[in-house]
Amino acid sequence: MAQTKTETTNHKTNINYKGSESLSFWEKLKNVLKRNIGLTAIINAALLLEITSGLAHYAQQDFGRDTMESLVDQEMETIFYRIHDHLSKVEVTINNMSWVVSDDIAKADSMFAITRSIVENNPAILGSAVAFIPNYYPEKGYWFEPYAARRATPFGTETVETVQLGSESHDYTKSEFFTVPLATNSGHWSEPYMDPDGAKAMVTTYGVPVHDRSGKTVAVVNADISLEWLNQVIAEEKTYASTKRYLVTGSHQLLSGEDGPELQTLLEMLKAEPDRDCYHRVKNKQGAEQHIFFHAVGGKTDWVLITVLDDGDVFDKIRRIRRMLFLVRILGLIILGYIVYRTSRSMEKLQEVNAAKERLDADLRVAYKIQQSILPKHHLKQEEVDICGSLVPAREVGGDLYDYFIRDGKLFFCIGDVSGKGVPSTMLMSSTCTLFRTFAAHEDNPASIMQSVNAAICLKNATQMFVTVFIGVLDLQTGHLCYCNAGHEAPVILNPALATLPVQPHIPIGLFNNMQYGLQETDLPADSTIFLFTDGLTEAMDEEKQLFGIERVKTVLQRCAEQQQSPEEMISAVSKKVHHFVKEAEQSDDLTLVAIHYKPNAENK
Secondary structure, three states: HHHHHHHHHHHHHHHHHHHHHHOOOHHHHHHHHHHHHHHHHHHHHHHEEEEEHHHHHHOOOOOOOOHHHHHHHHHHHHHHHHHHHHHHHHHHHHHHHHHHHHHHOOOOHHHHHHHHHHHHHOOOOOOEEEEEEEOHHHHHHOOOOOOEEEOOOOOOEEEEEEEOOOOOOHHHOOHHHHHHHHHHHOOEOOOEEEOOOOOEEEEEEEEEEEEEOOOOOOEEEEEEOOOOHHHHHHHHOOOOOOEEEEEEOOOOOEEEEOOOOHHHHHHHHHHHOOOEEEEEEEEEOOOOOEEEEEEOOOOOOOEEEEEEEEEEEEHHHHHHHHHHHHHHHHHHHHHHHHHHHHHHOOOOHHHHHHHHHHHEEEHHHHHHHHHHOOOOOOOEEEEOOOEEHHHHHOOOOOOOOEEEEEEEOEEEEEEEEEEOOOOHHHHHHHHHHHHHHHHHHOOHHHHHHHHHHHHHHOOOOOOOEEEEEEEEEEEEOOOHHHHHHHOOOEEEEEEOOEEEOOOOOOOEEOOOOOOOOOOOOEEEEOOEEEEEHHHHHHEOOOOOOOEHHHHHHHHHHHHHHHHOOOHHHHHHHHHHHHHHHHHOOOOOEEEEEEEEEEEEOOOOO
């Protein structure tokens, strides 16, 4: 009987064992998680953190790629501007000299003086020639090519040498700089070539046809420029250490950069790519990823700028941060597990972590907005000057701008209004502020700054938007004010009487890259205030569509001047007045105000 009971017990045990054995892995895991809520919380937290990390990683990569492309575009815009500026000077000179040659066509020997004058008066030009069609001057022979070139002397100076270069051994009639302008009847930049007879250097030549009084093409006037300056331009403005650049012609001849297998690979890619403005992400022969940008230089050239970046140079820092964050997350999970164990597997801690994470996300969003802000601080107060600025956008993002900074005892300031609304105007506003800072960092002339900013914006202004801008430079020691206005509202001067600063009616920037902007000057008396604003002030409308107008602005400013209010108080008073005027009407345009109080020491004045 005892034996029977034992067998029965063993049988039941075996049955239970086999029942447990029959459970699948997922069923067992489910049972464990049900019995251990703390472990479940840890696993859920781990999954959540990993997903968040993955999303953040891809977001960082996208942001890094966007930043890289933006930086490369800015670098290329700077390079293009310098190339265009250099080439355009040569083009304008030779285009004008074609008329001079045409007027003196009857005087063969005067051509030597013309080519000498071109070289002497244009440092960018290495050599210049007037190449005539064969036998144009029978007394000069079949080839007649008066040529002037810049030569170095043993004493470290330069001289200009003139010579009749055309001959049977130097048959220019077969050269590209001669044949193409004649065939196309227009200006042409040649492929790079070594000129052993004339310039005695590696050059590219710009040639323009010359016509006699009957309209017949009789010669080509040209200018040689050295390719050495291109190497200097291409080597500058490198944000990333791995940046490599190559400048090639439309027929894939190397203008600047190092020749080698990598260049040949890039040229094969360029030949197979119909679009001269494109981006590729490829792997080199070592298996490393590279970012390749093709951009057409434009102008009268068919040149293409190639930029190559190593992927590691761009994204290695992001990947290192991700690995560090992964280790931090592991440590956090261990600590979280200890806390869960010590608090009887409570979910309270997990909820606190989630709440802290939400607050952190909110703080990060605010920090991101602050980081993106490119405007100067609201209030700047120094011994000689007190500045206050205010920008209230009509939408989430605006197109108004203002900026100011002090360099070398001078206050540089600007205010502007981008045409249009929304994100495109904000992007152009950002570019304008950045370009103002860039050019004003080494230039004191507001007109030159305006011209440089205009040229840079026109270079990549596909949207055809424009910006009204006022730029001023105030000498804080003397009170001398230099300024330039491009279609913006004229500032008001308070001292204490009101006066509108006279401005020239220049066209806003961003429309024509060849615009010339004039400089204006005046002396600002001590204890004066310059009040700048955008048309969001004068064109603010109430519910009955009436404009606030310039007269109301002057009335408020006159009261501020009588009360000797500070710039901050002045902007507050104007803002309150315009808000009281519009009442409940929707703000239709950005409202930007800047007040500059000039208060030099008496001994400085």
